[in-house]
Amino acid sequence: MLKGRELTSFQRQLLEWFRQFQRDLLWRRTKDPYRIWLSEIMLQQTRVAAAIPYYERFLERFPDIEALAAAPEQEVLRLWSGLGYYSRVRNLHKAAQKIVAQGNGNFPETFEDILKLPGIGNYTAAAISSMAFGAEHAVLDGNVARVLARLYAVRGDLRTPRRWQELQETADACLDAKSPGEWNQAMMELDATLCTPNAPQCLLCPVNEFCKGRKLGIAELLPEKRKKRATVEVTLASAVFADKNGWTLLLPPPEGTNEGSLADYVPVLVSNLWHFPTVSVNGDPAAKLRAHLRKLYPAAGNRQLRLTAAGVVRHAVTYRAITIKPFHIRVKNLPRIKGAERVPLHEVSVLPVSNLTRKVARAVFAAANADTMSRGE
Numbered sequence: 001m002l003k004g005r006e007l008t009s010f011q012r013q014l015l016e017w018f019r020q021f022q023r024d025l026l027w028r029r030t031k032d033p034y035r036i037w038l039s040e041i042m043l044q045q046t047r048v049a050a051a052i053p054y055y056e057r058f059l060e061r062f063p064d065i066e067a068l069a070a071a072p073e074q075e076v077l078r079l080w081s082g083l084g085y086y087s088r089v090r091n092l093h094k095a096a097q098k099i100v101a102q103g104n105g106n107f108p109e110t111f112e113d114i115l116k117l118p119g120i121g122n123y124t125a126a127a128i129s130s131m132a133f134g135a136e137h138a139v140l141d142g143n144v145a146r147v148l149a150r151l152y153a154v155r156g157d158l159r160t161p162r163r164w165q166e167l168q169e170t171a172d173a174c175l176d177a178k179s180p181g182e183w184n185q186a187m188m189e190l191d192a193t194l195c196t197p198n199a200p201q202c203l204l205c206p207v208n209e210f211c212k213g214r215k216l217g218i219a220e221l222l223p224e225k226r227k228k229r230a231t232v233e234v235t236l237a238s239a240v241f242a243d244k245n246g247w248t249l250l251l252p253p254p255e256g257t258n259e260g261s262l263a264d265y266v267p268v269l270v271s272n273l274w275h276f277p278t279v280s281v282n283g284d285p286a287a288k289l290r291a292h293l294r295k296l297y298p299a300a301g302n303r304q305l306r307l308t309a310a311g312v313v314r315h316a317v318t319y320r321a322i323t324i325k326p327f328h329i330r331v332k333n334l335p336r337i338k339g340a341e342r343v344p345l346h347e348v349s350v351l352p353v354s355n356l357t358r359k360v361a362r363a364v365f366a367a368a369n370a371d372t373m374s375r376g377e
């Protein structure tokens with residue numbers, strides 16, 4: 001562990017580098033806890049460049065906590081649509097409502113109080129409390145852990161509870177108590193720009209002289225790989241209705257269902273958002289989808305729907321590799337299915353939908369266009 005003068009030099013060198021070379025990011029120009037919180041939640045699982053337009057649109061529509069708390073969930077989800085991991089925004093919305101109901105819209109100021117909000121763990125509470133309120137809490141996520149593992153040549157699985165606790169203690173010991181918010185951002189900047197997962201740029205690193213992993217020549221090998229969860233293959237079939245005006249049907253987010261609760265249905269894979277009628281299959285996809293549609297749409301009786309295969313879509317959600325077989329179903333009039341919404345097929349995003357649903361819509365479009373061209377229409 002770095003101590004005394006060595007620690008002071010380490011802190012000074014990292015902070016000086018950060019002050020000189022940091023990227024100009026929108027959320028670094030503010031001390032508003034709401035804006036910092038939003039950026040931290042968006043940046044979980046999302047790259048900076050991808051998050052920026054969402055961040056701007058979200059703040060334009062919800063400039064403060066009150067506006068977010070008062071909005072209907074469907075609208076909040078729609079503005080998040082495409083970013084994925086929708087539990088993040090559901091919790092954000094719930095937390096905003098809690099802050100307005102319990103604190104008159106005043107954001108809690110201590111690490112402990114921030115931690116009580118839905119969807120906020122140690123990392124986010126440390127980031128908000130240090131950056132907005134100057135609290136002395138060091139951030140620790142997988143990226144900061146990678147930097148610490150290299151700096152201190154820590155081997156083995158970093159995610160065991162004991163190792164993680166030790167890394168948190170190391171992060172706390174490194175924290176510059178005079179500028180905790182800036183320090184945390186400097187660590188994040190280092191992990192994002194130089195001490196990256198592959199090929200860390202040690203020659204440019206402002207703290208390379210303190211790095212044990214580099215001295216031992218093992219920096220690139222750290223952190224050591226964890227055992228990966230085996231990939232599970234899932235096959236789904238989706239029904240994309242289209243009437244003569246190009247309108248389609250989307251089903252509402254399934255309520256009160258979770259993974260495994262319905263053998264025939266896969267709400268978790270459509271991120272509990274609006275979606276095309278979808279079913280998991282392990283045989284003839286068209287037959288299984290037909291049977292599923294008959295359950296959803298008993299009024300159709302024995303009328304045979306004409307299902308046209310529209311290629312194959314691939315999608316990955318954590319450890320699942322999903323293959324989706326979309327079917328285009330041209331109908332004169334869209335069927336009446338309880339709770340379903342009618343939307344133009346080329347605008348499925350007017351409702352909050354997942355990337356999987358977008359890909360299915362695109363595949364059907366592409367197949368329909370190819371079909372039209374081959375017929376010379």
Ligand code: SF4
Binds near residue numbers: 150203219
């Ligand atoms: Fe990371 Fe290299 Fe800097 Fe060590 S010297 S902290 S491995 S970038």
